[in-house]
Amino acid sequence: MKTETRKDEIIKTAAKLFKEKGYSAVTMRDLASAMGMKAASLYNHIKSKQEILKEIIISLAEEFTEGLALIQKSNISSIRKIEEVVKLHVNITSQNTYGMASLNNDWMHLEEKLDYYLELRANYEQNLRQIVVEGVEQGEIIDENIEIMLFSILSTLRSLYLWIPKKDYLNPEKLSQQLSTVLVKGINKKID
Amino acid sequence: MKTETRKDEIIKTAAKLFKEKGYSAVTMRDLASAMGMKAASLYNHIKSKQEILKEIIISLAEEFTEGLALIQKSNISSIRKIEEVVKLHVNITSQNTYGMASLNNDWMHLEEKLDYYLELRANYEQNLRQIVVEGVEQGEIIDENIEIMLFSILSTLRSLYLWIPKKDYLNPEKLSQQLSTVLVKGINKKID
DNA sequence: CAAGCAAACTAACAACTGTTAGTTTTTTTA
DNA sequence: TAAAAAAACTAACAGTTGTTAGTTTGCTTG
Known part of the structure; x- marks a missing residue:
């Protein structure tokens, strides 16, 4: 693990501000001020405000995708898989609560990477649905409305x-x- | 029930836009365009952008507060009370999904009414906690971590x-x- | 049909936005 | 310690923001 670059610090600080006020309400001058520098100086490290959001969200989304893939191919019961999904969310969120706020609330401002994000998200939900469906088929999970169970867990x-x-x-x-x-x-x- | 005023239409349209992009990312020109008019004309009906947000959020927050008060003083079991809380949320949300997005995501931009909102919210959570605590005391609800049960339900x-x-x-x-x-x-x- | 009024309009404002160009300062490296 | 690289700075830009002032349009009512 390399030592944290200035860019990483900016992204971390940005995530904190984005959680407090949302992506659109945070200006580059707000971010610079929180970093103890001037807005123009940020551009020695990052390409654009957009890029910061992308880095925050996409890396998290990919982490979830990879984590779920591992769980899915493991040889355990559906309920156990769901317990592992809970762990996955708790662990990722514990390490980056600020970033999770952007993932949840600011994804619509992604622009170029929006389609990719939506694809990851749809796949994630589909894979989790698959786990629940199998749980119902094997009699581990009640035969209630699957979408409601999924919605409750994911929410x-x-x-x-x-x-x-x-x-x-x-x-x-x-x-x-x-x-x-x-x-x-x-x-x-x-x-x- | 009076017929819908122009102001009501503006607020409803704003809520829809706020849900899609968040309060800060929606400009008065966006809103005007969605209403088929020019931005300046909005000010014949509303005082400020701020006021629109306040109307959306505070009316909903008060609706929840009143609804929960009714449930709380009814003479039913704790589990039944929680079922009534579910109904309360489903009913209010069904009637105003757009506004609920602002209530959840844009409350931090309330400014003058922020403290009032936070008070309503804290009281709401405290009252719901009370219902769960009573349920545990009366042996209806498992003696698990109350905050986690509350968090799961509210989320x-x-x-x-x-x-x-x-x-x-x-x-x-x-x-x-x-x-x-x-x-x-x-x-x-x-x-x- | 004239008067009154609600609701639209145009034009403009001062402040703020993300970002660039060019320069100076600080830190690292040879 | 000189040179190179990294990271800060100042100044400015073109476009956007919420909002105001003053004017025009169109409907309602006496």
């Missing part, structure tokens, strides 16, 4: 970037485990 | 604005019922 996992920075934060392992429990078993008390 | 309900406009949409009653099932009972198949 929760995509919102992790809002929750993880809070004070009552657990370590990634505990969070993953407890979140899996809630998503898989629900919240109601079983009658023993 | 799903707050994302409804993304899901409801999709093609495979159910009517509000069916959606509420199936969503409640997934949130309360989870997705795993019980061993009979």
Whole structure:
């Protein structure tokens, strides 16, 4: 792992600002000021504002794609796969909560890379759907509306970037485990 | 119910644009163009861009606050209360998916009304927490991490604005019922 | 049909936007 | 320590922003 370049610092700082106000509301002068420099100086390190957003979002999207591919070809039950997906989201989000905000809220400003992002996203959802479908077929998962189950799981996992920075934060392992429990078993008390 | 004023049309159109690109990326000229008029003409109906956002967000936030207050004082079990909260979100979101996007993503641009919004939001979460706490005390809800259960439920309900406009949409009653099932009972198949 | 009014228009503003060009300063390297 | 490279700077640009002022259009009503 190489030491962090100035470009990396800019991207990290930008992600933080993008989370607070959204991509469009952050100006290059805001970003420069947060970096302790003038706006023009940023262009010694980056090509454009656009490029910053692209770097933030695409690298994360590819990380999710690769992570899910690994889970999918592993030889475990569907429920276990879903537990691994929870871990994947918790781990990636823990390492980059700021970037996850852009991934969720600023992807529409991607321009040239928008189609590529949408493709990655559609594939990700399709692969996760596949896991759920197999779980239903094998009798591990209830035969309810698959889209609703998918929506509920993904909504929760995509919102992790809002929750993880809070004070009552657990370590990634505990969070993953407890979140899996809630998503898989629900919240109601079983009658023993 | 009075007939829709020009101001209402502007707010509705703005909400649609805000959902697509976010508040900051929508210009008054974009909005005017979508209304078939010139930007300056908007100011015959509204005070500022800011005011449009305020109207969209605050009215929705108050609707949620009032709805939850009603549920809270009703004489039903905690699980039933949570099912009513699901209905509340599904109903409000069904009637205004565009506005819900602003409520979720653009609240940080509220300026003068920001504190009021944050107060409503904190109260809402506290009241929902109260329902879950009571459910645990009365043995209806599992004794897992309450914040995680709350987070999972709220994340799903707050994302409804993304899901409801999709093609495979159910009517509000069916959606509420199936969503409640997934949130309360989870997705795993019980061993009979 | 004249008066009044709501709602559109044109023109313009000052501030702000992302970005470029050219220059100076600082750090690294030989 | 001199040269080269990296990273900051100042100044400026052309276009865009929300908004105001003043004017014109078109509908409603007495």
